[in-house]
Amino acid sequence: MEKLVSSWFNVRPLPEAYVFPPEQRPGKLFFPQGKSIPVLDLGGQNRKETIQLIMKASKEFGFFQVTNHGVSKDLIDDTLALAKEFHAMPAEDKICECSKDPDRSCKLYTSSGKYATEEKHYWRDCLIHPSHSFEKYMQFWPAKPVRYREVIGKYSIEVRKLSSKILELLSEGLKLSSGYFSSDLSESPILLINHYPPCPDPSLTLGLARHRDPGVVSIVLQGDVHGLQVFKDEEWIGVEPIPHAFVVNIGYVLQIISNGKLKGAEHRVVTNSTDARTTVSFFVYPSNDSLIEPEKALVNACDPPIYRALKFKDFHVDFLSKSADAEAVQKFISSRSIY
């Protein structure tokens, strides 16, 4: 395997393979206070009001944070601690812990996962595995650190409940039936444990390139280190770390189902020179054979489908081949596509 950045991050200067062309570099790393993505209190009593706020945030930003979400602070702290402990292990141990499944359901990679073919590498290592079902996949999760399966198992259950709560609010806001998303549309969630070590020159490189997420929604635990940014009105907005809050964003699948009423926002990760940043992303994914298309109840003669029907696996394979290129993905999913 190519070398994990966490194994050599203190090498100086930043190697050429990580230096992005000037137009893709992060530019300003710090942003004036003021512009920020919405923060929603999910513990509020008024469900109607919560739905209005979540719909407004999903339409205008495609990104928001949630507090009072029902996942305990202790579990969040334990999860982040385990995530950091995993990436702090020696490379041989990490590789060994992620090599148990011949079908590679659990993988450790560096950069984007396309190391051999990408032009530049990202300053990031990533552990990725299915979050459910436990019966099928937990046996392939890392068994070291020793509490990994116990803590990440509990976290997977709680964050999945939170995703269902959020999807219930969104389906009500879209006037879809209750339980709309608790179907094959949310059957195959995955977890990514991202790690961005301190970087010798954060102004020249990226932790993750500008992208939209592929799934229904993503729920990200970003800890207390800055780095995530959202592109809004032609500028990058930093997502302020709020202790124990989750960052939620709309993925392509929900954009397609809602026929563009809700839109995924482009985001990226910048690095810093002093603090390692470890984050946990939970992606709500449909099963591979789910048909993803604009929901019939949301289209009509005046509002025709702007996306075509695709099996999730076909969309996903294509997405992975062109994830950073929003225009290419848009072309592929468009109802006017000539594929």
Ligand SMILES: O=C(O)CCC(=O)C(=O)O
């Ligand atoms: O690490 C982060 O803050 C965000 C990660 C992300 O965008 C992703 O996993 O798709």
Ligand SMILES: [Fe+2]
């Ligand atoms: Fe993302």
